Amino acid sequence: MIKATTRAFLILLTAFTLFSFWLSPRLGGLISMGKDFPDQSIEQLHFTSASSDFHSLQYHDVSNRIDLITLRTKYSLDSLIENCPSDFEKVKKVQSWVQSRWMHDSHNMPKENSALYILEQAKKGEKFRCVEYSLVAKECLLALGFKIRSLGLMTKDISEVKSYGGHIANEIYLDDLEKWMFIDPQFDVITTKNGMPLNAVELQQCIAQNIPFEIINPNKTTTTEKYKQWIGPYLYYFYVSINGQQITIWDRIIGNKKQLTLLSTTADKPKYFQKIIRINNSYYTNSTEDFYPSLSKIH
Secondary structure, three states, rough: HHHHHHHHHHHHHHHHHHHHHHHOOOOHHOOOOOOOOOOOOOOOOOOOOOOOOOOOOOEEEEEOOOOHHHHHHHHEEEHHHOOOOHHHHHHHHHHHHHHHHOOOOOOOOOOOHHHHHEEEHOOOOOOOOHHHHHHHHHHHHOOOOOOEEEEEOOOOOOOOOOOOEEEEEEEEEEOOOOOOEEEEOOOEEEEEEEOOOOOOOHHHHHOOOOOOOEOEEEEEEEOOOHHHHHHHHOOOOOOOOOOOOOOOOOHHOOOOEEEEEOOOOOOOOOOOOOOEEEEOEEEOEEEEEHHHOHHHHOO
């Protein structure tokens, strides 16, 4: 009886250990393994334009949420944009304000994931990551009635590196231009080509094909060349949440699909995020039509 119990325990322990390494080769960061820095090379990506209509990305006005009403009132967001003549100028104004609230820290994580909490901590001198710049900008612009999403970016070698393989920014839909626009609140950057805002894929194409583009950077945190070199490698995998769903630990264990990832027709699906966690929560598409729903599909 004791031998049978011991054998069963060892089998369960072995299975648990194997599953743990399958899910997280670095055991959540306890083990140091992988490349120190991602590859800096840039390559041309290829996408299709045919829509599958399978992944329904929906964006609604949620400005009546209690926390967003409080955010809008407490930080006088309407006053911030009252003299802006267009949606583009409003977004630019809000992003610059958010970027100026704190200094960047790539390791500090807030205890609460809300703009109200992060802004309060920033007043006390706290510094936060790109994740928090994206979140605060997103909630401020949601409070003002915009359709905006967090945009995850990953390098080609995201499965091999142990750090610096991912970045979080935003994309926002401009009703008056009927177009998605990429914004990077960490740097206070908006990119344009011939005066027209670019989305993330269009920015990647400009960089890969050496097509001139401009950056709008009111807070003067970077230059066009510096930002081009920095952001370029991250523009390989693009992912968004499907209708605002949050991914839990349980979702990661059982593989619930709550994200949509856009990848080139020549790219392999990524297996791990910096060997910390297996990427098993995403649907995949090669279609920019799937990833960038038109205004008619948003309503």
